[in-house]
Amino acid sequence: MQHQQAWIINEYAKGDLTGNELSLVKIPQPDLNDGEVLIKTLLLSLDPSNRLWLSEEKDYLPQLQIGDVMRGLVVGRVEESKDDHFKVGDHVFAMLGWQQYAVVSAKQLTAQNAAIKFTPHPEIPLEAYVSALGLTGWTAYVGMHHIGNVNPGSKVLVSGAAGATGLAACQIAKATGCYTVGIAGSEQKCDLLRSKFELDGTIDYRNEQDLSAAMKAQFPNGIDVFFDNVGGEMLDAALENMAMNGVVVVSGSISQYQTLEEKDKVYGLKNTFMLASKRLRMEGFLILDYLEQMDSILPTMEQWLLEGKLQYRNTIVDGLENAQTALPRLFSGKNTGKLVINVAG
């Protein structure tokens, strides 16, 4: 029997990540039974939701147990198959693990919407499919269009605008013809958003005494759609500045994930009463619910990418063994763009 490398859960996370949550081990790689496929991990996506899966707090997916392989989104390739749907050489987006290979039941994968096949465009590098053309970009697309219902002329604010999802959200809003302002954590990031990504305005939140006033200055008539990746104080300030009938797209609450286990450190939102007085809608969503629609959305996004309307910035870290050390970058504000582990790309 062959062996492979995998990260397994050693202890649950509490507060800041310590780097002891996971252990890199060798695990056996079983032979295929009928109906199973062997998927080779090419690229592993590191996402804020990894922090949730390391927590004992309830999530939308089953709780991982101590000793389980860490869950992760991968772009992989079918290496062996005893199933008709998946052929050797097929590329897949899949919810698998932090490991070199996964042996999985094809039925289970499709039933749980945990894997979809795709054919990489010949002129587009594979790494685009873990960022702008992967779950990150789809989250931005679904959030802006299916939840936010943006139209040309909508006034849109995006938090975490220099992060992977935020950057995609900003570009999709711009491509749709929206007035688009991004919030990021340094003047350098803000400069980049204005110059390279042509945003209509930016807010450097680390440099603002009064976030609400800074928003007011850029949205004198209110925000139509706030695409929020951050939550906490930023969301509270945005609620104060929403226009009538505005929508808050709750993509994430990255500012709060590190405090989940300590309720007294969680920021308490004070302005939700405005949902009634301003008829606001605040809506969360899970991209996994929309996977079936991706076949129709992906060609549009590939086209935008080829036209330069949808750019991406990946930070690629080579080697599965560096995944645990790389993860905390997502929460320190030091990362720009999508964080990806190149496992065998």
Add this chain to the structure above:
Amino acid sequence: MQHQQAWIINEYAKGDLTGNELSLVKIPQPDLNDGEVLIKTLLLSLDPSNRLWLSEEKDYLPQLQIGDVMRGLVVGRVEESKDDHFKVGDHVFAMLGWQQYAVVSAKQLTAQNAAIKFTPHPEIPLEAYVSALGLTGWTAYVGMHHIGNVNPGSKVLVSGAAGATGLAACQIAKATGCYTVGIAGSEQKCDLLRSKFELDGTIDYRNEQDLSAAMKAQFPNGIDVFFDNVGGEMLDAALENMAMNGVVVVSGSISQYQTLEEKDKVYGLKNTFMLASKRLRMEGFLILDYLEQMDSILPTMEQWLLEGKLQYRNTIVDGLENAQTALPRLFSGKNTGKLVINVAG
């Protein structure tokens, strides 16, 4: 020129109502110009939103100024008319004031959706049209059906269930075939909700150490629709107990209205990050946006009322002069049902 009684704003409210916010004065009642109507106030509705209008905080309606007549919802009758749409004797629901008579431009009333005509059903007392068949009942209907999208079998929780809107919401949920649990502030109110209004369960929030656990006990598989009149701690506990894809109908935040001017006293919501992980929608609405649909909804509600499916409890206080003293009852938890001032009913 004739004179009439009216309550005018003396000072803006801060924190608990003191009873000095309004002054009862005699004001002149001007003659009608072309296009104007004279509406006699029959019944005046006292609502939590009155507290918002007394505040300097922004609201969905123009800020009232010191010296303005206090704003209020009335059931009135046209006494004189120089307009074709409104005839003498017509009954109206209207957003007018705390006064005996109002002289208003008919065009303005209809343009602002501030008044709609109705014909009281001969077997239904007029006071039903300020509660179960008035804005209160419509708010419950629109919240449950247009925002919450309840279906037979939906698991529904209602806060402020013994209040006017909450009581209507509970009955509409029951009439739709939902599993319906109400939260109220005394065992007496809870008994009434179970015995007279046949709710499937109740939670006496003053008697619960752990609201979230109390909700969990009645909704082991989660809440599909939370119709919230209260906000604050109750909303936070409900967010913890929402089912996947659940909806929070933000009808009001009565627990927070008295603290609007003192931000540090506002309860901070800690569980909104669950909007993303559970794909929740949390949506506010304003009944005034739905007035045009009321012509089609009102007959259904009248029918429910005649069949006993939609009962109401009004607390009627006689005399416009008692309006200011009556208002704080809404916030003390002492009131059951709809609080109404009988001005000339």
